[in-house]
Amino acid sequence: MDVMLTVEGLEKSFKDKKVLKNISFEVRKGEIMAILGPNGAGKSTTIRNIMGIMYPDKGTITFHHYNGKGIPRNKIGFLPEERGLYKNVNVMDILLYLADLKDYPLDKARERALMYLKKFDLEGKDKVSIEELSKGMGQKVQFIASILHEPEFLILDEPFSGLDPVSQEMFKEEIRNLANNGTAILLSSHQMNLVEEMCDRLFMMQQGQKVIYGSLDEVKRKYANFKCTIHGKNDAARLERIDQVRRIEQQGDASVLYLEKDVEPLSWIKQLPDDLVIEELKLNRISLHEIFIDIATNKNLMKEGELNA
Numbered sequence: 001m002d003v004m005l006t007v008e009g010l011e012k013s014f015k016d017k018k019v020l021k022n023i024s025f026e027v028r029k030g031e032i033m034a035i036l037g038p039n040g041a042g043k044s045t046t047i048r049n050i051m052g053i054m055y056p057d058k059g060t061i062t063f064h065h066y067n068g069k070g071i072p073r074n075k076i077g078f079l080p081e082e083r084g085l086y087k088n089v090n091v092m093d094i095l096l097y098l099a100d101l102k103d104y105p106l107d108k109a110r111e112r113a114l115m116y117l118k119k120f121d122l123e124g125k126d127k128v129s130i131e132e133l134s135k136g137m138g139q140k141v142q143f144i145a146s147i148l149h150e151p152e153f154l155i156l157d158e159p160f161s162g163l164d165p166v167s168q169e170m171f172k173e174e175i176r177n178l179a180n181n182g183t184a185i186l187l188s189s190h191q192m193n194l195v196e197e198m199c200d201r202l203f204m205m206q207q208g209q210k211v212i213y214g215s216l217d218e219v220k221r222k223y224a225n226f227k228c229t230i231h232g233k234n235d236a237a238r239l240e241r242i243d244q245v246r247r248i249e250q251q252g253d254a255s256v257l258y259l260e261k262d263v264e265p266l267s268w269i270k271q272l273p274d275d276l277v278i279e280e281l282k283l284n285r286i287s288l289h290e291i292f293i294d295i296a297t298n299k300n301l302m303k304e305g306e307l308n309a
């Protein structure tokens, strides 16, 4: 386990409002680590502290491999939440300019830029000015700018916002490739389905505090209770009386039964009433999206006082 970055005990206040409270996590080489949380949770503030755009009141940020020499800016790639490139400059010029700022050899940068433009369906756009690009195209160029210099640590803040599904797939594949080639990736996104498909580990925060930290598998095993979806005309009150059903949701003839923690799936199925109408039955764990909503709305997990994985 090769740790690239350690964030330890980060605290930050704006005036008298504490927005980061004892934030600690690490990002490892070759992994996609997601930083998640509701609006205002403190994700961007955490990222800005890592990038050295602002400084923490307390705590440390350590990039390993660099002998404690501070932030290795040339080895970091950053796609910020606030997008923006110089408008009246052409695509290749801006890409080369940004690569140059990272001390990356220009001939190599040009070669890689052409390769990535082709990969992202922007072949021939190298001489087009930024203002002529659509929003999605501009985002692709900015993404290319963040990876052109072969960063060892990459921060992606909402990389998928505004992208069509095909472009999302391209980004997903490229991000996965980068991780497979050893890049440590910190990914912030509100698109839980994509996070669930892509990330190896996740750090979820709320109101400046850690609520969940661990591998996707651990998190799902620990926090994602089972839910049972039954298609068939059944009476809601009756379903609610079934043992270990926490709550139900009904839509037409489909009912989703959210089950209590630690339910034993096989025995639970065995004890279902004989006269239940079942046209279809599915038993699976709740999604990351549902875990997120549970936490953000303080429905369930927060009350159980066991969130500090």
Ligand SMILES: Nc1ncnc2c1ncn2[C@@H]1O[C@H](COP(=O)(O)OP(=O)(O)OP(=O)(O)O)[C@@H](O)[C@H]1O
Pocket: 014, 019, 037, 038, 039, 040, 041, 042, 043, 044, 045, 046
């Ligand atoms: N420069 C600032 N001055 C004062 N308050 C700030 C500043 N930057 C952020 N905040 C506050 O810090 C808190 C955390 O904000 P932050 O932008 O880090 O959240 P976030 O998790 O990135 O949210 P979002 O998902 O909406 O992007 C919020 O309450 C925000 O209002």
